[in-house]
Amino acid sequence: NGDNSVYRALARTSLSKRVFQPLTLAEIREYVPRQTNEDTEDPYYGELIRIIEYDEDGEPEPPNVAVQNTFRNAPFQIGTDGLVGCTVVTVVSRRAVYMGHYWEGPNWKDPNDFVTIILNFISNTNPRDGSGPALNPALFNRATDDTRIYIMQAVQRTGRTTTAPYYAPELRQ
Known part of the structure; x- marks a missing residue:
């Protein structure tokens, strides 16, 4: 403007x-x-650190992926394109960022699967299904960290604009 x-x-x-x-x-x-354009590398941030990798059939492989980086002197970017129905959890503090992608299909249909797949993956509890680190609480737990959590999740399809979560019980966990 x-x-x-x-x-x-x-x-x-x-x-x-x-x-x-x-x-x-x-x-x-x-x-x-x-x-997120694969043919373009940002001159400042460099190549995008992707939280979704695809197999030959275009399916996410593995379905759960996390990246965790500390903030230092070199800029970086973490993200994805083509997010449809999945959930992304981003935890940001003054010292670090953790971003995880959790595939909708196998992870959200049964509340027990949510606990054993998603929460175990984030907390490094077995069984653990996915690729990447568990959340390191030591990077986000100081009083001065100003830690924020952002959850991007599917919404209910009601035919009108809504922000009601599709998986409300799991989101509350």
Whole structure:
């Protein structure tokens, strides 16, 4: 919009040293598709660390994947494209980020499967099904960490706009 109001808002609500340039509204709308394009590497963040890998048939393999990185001097980006029906859990502190992708099909149909597959995967309890690290609480538990948890999950299809979770009982766990 020309007055950099988006940048000023970001500076007030984020760690300013991680905001590397002002973004226009048009640039923000193009950001995610550009970051997840396999043929494009971001000159600042480098290659996207993907939380979904696909097999030859286009199926996620394995269905549960997590990445955990500490914030140091080198910028990085973690994410995915094509998220349909699955759940992504992102835990962010001033020191680290943990992002996990949990495939809808085998993980959410039965509440017991949710506990034995998803919660075991995050907490490193056996049996553990997936690839990547368990959440390391030591990276997120200091009083000064300002830890936040973001859950991106499927919503109910009611024919109208809704934010009601599709798996409400599991989400409460």
